[in-house]
Amino acid sequence: MQYRSTRANLNYQLDAPAAIIQGLSPEGGLFVPTTFPKPIFDLEQFKNMSYQEMAKKVLATFFDDFSDDQLSQIVDEAYGNQWDDKEIVKIAKHANNYYLELFHGPTLAFKDIALQILPRLMHTAIKIKQNDSDIIILTATSGDTGGAAMSGFKGQEHTHVIVFYPYGGVSPVQLRQMLGLKGDNLTAIAIKGNFDDAQTNVKKIFNNQALVKKLKLNKLQFSSANSMNIGRLVPQIVYYFYSYVQLVKNGEITTGQKINFSVPTGNFGDILAGYYAKKLGLPIHKLICASDQNNVLTDFFKTGTYDRQRKFYLTNSPAMDILVSSNLERLLFDLYDEDSNKLAQLMNELSTKGKYTVSPVVKEKLDQLFAAGFATENEVEDEINRIFIADQYTLDPHTAVASFVTKKYQETSLDQTPTVIVSTASPYKFPETVFHALTGKEVKEKGVPAIKELNSFLQEDLSGNVHNLIQTGNYQEQIIKASEMENTLLNILDI
Numbered sequence: 196m197q198y199r200s201t202r203a204n205l206n207y208q209l210d211a212p213a214a215i216i217q218g219l220s221p222e223g224g225l226f227v228p229t230t231f232p233k234p235i236f237d238l239e240q241f242k243n244m245s246y247q248e249m250a251k252k253v254l255a256t257f258f259d260d261f262s263d264d265q266l267s268q269i270v271d272e273a274y275g276n277q278w279d280d281k282e283i284v285k286i287a288k289h290a291n292n293y294y295l296e297l298f299h300g301p302t303l304a305f306k307d308i309a310l311q312i313l314p315r316l317m318h319t320a321i322k323i324k325q326n327d328s329d330i331i332i333l334t335a336t337s338g339d340t341g342g343a344a345m346s347g348f349k350g351q352e353h354t355h356v357i358v359f360y361p362y363g364g365v366s367p368v369q370l371r372q373m374l375g376l377k378g379d380n381l382t383a384i385a386i387k388g389n390f391d392d393a394q395t396n397v398k399k400i401f402n403n404q405a406l407v408k409k410l411k412l413n414k415l416q417f418s419s420a421n422s423m424n425i426g427r428l429v430p431q432i433v434y435y436f437y438s439y440v441q442l443v444k445n446g447e448i449t450t451g452q453k454i455n456f457s458v459p460t461g462n463f464g465d466i467l468a469g470y471y472a473k474k475l476g477l478p479i480h481k482l483i484c485a486s487d488q489n490n491v492l493t494d495f496f497k498t499g500t501y502d503r504q505r506k507f508y509l510t511n512s513p514a515m516d517i518l519v520s521s522n523l524e525r526l527l528f529d530l531y532d533e534d535s536n537k538l539a540q541l542m543n544e545l546s547t548k549g550k551y552t553v554s555p556v557v558k559e560k561l562d563q564l565f566a567a568g569f570a571t572e573n574e575v576e577d578e579i580n581r582i583f584i585a586d587q588y589t590l591d592p593h594t595a596v597a598s599f600v601t602k603k604y605q606e607t608s609l610d611q612t613p614t615v616i617v618s619t620a621s622p623y624k625f626p627e628t629v630f631h632a633l634t635g636k637e638v639k640e641k642g643v644p645a646i647k648e649l650n651s652f653l654q655e656d657l658s659g660n661v662h663n664l665i666q667t668g669n670y671q672e673q674i675i676k677a678s679e680m681e682n683t684l685l686n687i688l689d690i
């Protein structure tokens with residue numbers, strides 16, 4: 196299958212291994228299939244499949260330049276015993292909604308689902324393309340991508356991961372995961388600025404042609420592990436199908452019945468995978484886009500204007516503290532019937548004027564497909580408390596955003612469609628907020644002590660991956676200005 200850029204015409208095409216290695220298109224666009232696949236997925240047949248088998252099926256649909264054996268090996272290695280649950284994802288019913296737990300991987304957040312796959316895809320892609328350059332994975336993170344990327348790429352030959360995160364903008368546990376992970380090919384650096392500063396500069400570095408040339412002379416090449424990489428997006432489609440099929444198997448719904456998914460959203464990668472699942476035939480009624488106080492997407496879905504010129508908040512759901520949701524571009528590309536000129540124009544408006552407005556036709560399509568809402572930090576804590584009291588079930592703050600938005604949506608819209616809340620992190624990843632929400636008290640000490648304090652309050656067994664987290668070593672932060680990112684990079688690479 197061939198891939199093209201959302202911002203360039205069809206003359207520029209490449210295959211999946213090349214698109215995965217490159218990450219981003221040179222003019223700043225994102226890679227999408229030239230022809231979106233129309234496979235016949237038989238949901239009845241899916242009922243007998245393991246998560247791994249379903250993953251192979253979905254990956255083969257998008258990445259047919261990889262052999263079945265290659266994909267098989269990639270999936271089996273990615274979804275092996277580094278997961279606390281051998282089913283990989285779990286679904287649980289609480290307070291009349293379903294919670295799809297995607298956080299049983301090595302870094303306790305849903306990003307592991309894709310970031311255990313991507314490094315292995317990239318490694319194989321390098322072989323397929325007989326690429327003789329080493330790959331520099333340059334990543335901006337609001338907290339969870341960094342750790343998950345470092346965990347996934349650790350020890351992968353011919354790759355080096357360099358992560359930039361906002362200083363003070365990630366949680367103590369996320370920090371520990373990133374800086375506690377030791378590996379020759381792993382680096383994490385704090386910048387003075389927010390996630391958008393990190394992401395904007397990473398995009399600039401990617402598009403700096405002089406720098407790209409210099410790398411090439413040194414047999415080096417950039418790629419991205421952000422959800423802009425198509426190799427990260429596709430593995431996320433799988434859990435939409437898998438959870439649907441589990442609900443059928445458990446007798447909660449019947450095959451063909453429509454359901455909603457409510458998704459705690461930051462960069463729009465997770466929810467876009469849900470949209471792709473719908474395009475592939477999964478019976479989805481509404482995708483509910485849940486945001487935190489950084490509610491640029493809520494306003495966008497309400498008004499049709501995306502306006503990033505607003506105050507930026509650091510909230511208790513840090514992985515969603517984002518004002519520019521990159522993957523929205525892929526959705527708009529689709530809703531504008533693959534008009535790359537239009538997308539180039541809109542994205543140019545976003546970078547020069549700080550905003551754009553979609554056409555009435557596109558707005559209408561958005562209304563059909565999506566609902567949207569946001570939760571404040573207090574609402575997040577109240578929701579964690581509400582679900583715990585209702586059902587002794589503990590949500591992390593990101594999942595609580597989606598849970599709150601779902602409740603509000605169900606009350607105001609009277610939509611009774613069964614709804615799956617995509618649960619993106621373990622509560623132990625954000626113990627300070629969760630402990631405060633449950634007890635009204637602050638933890639005595641942040642980070643690992645807070646995990647233990649939360650655990651002794653909840654009185655439950657800790658999973659293996661939470662145990663591993665507690666045991667990581669000490670760390671020190673390296674802090675630079677956002678303007679120094681490029682020079683720092685050159686220093687690390689020694690060129």
Ligand SMILES: *Cc1c(COP(=O)(O)O)cnc(C)c1O
Nearest residue numbers: 339461462463464465514593619
């Ligand atoms: C990254 C992340 C999100 C947001 O996902 P996007 O794909 O960026 O929209 C939500 N919750 C958690 C815990 C995350 O790590």
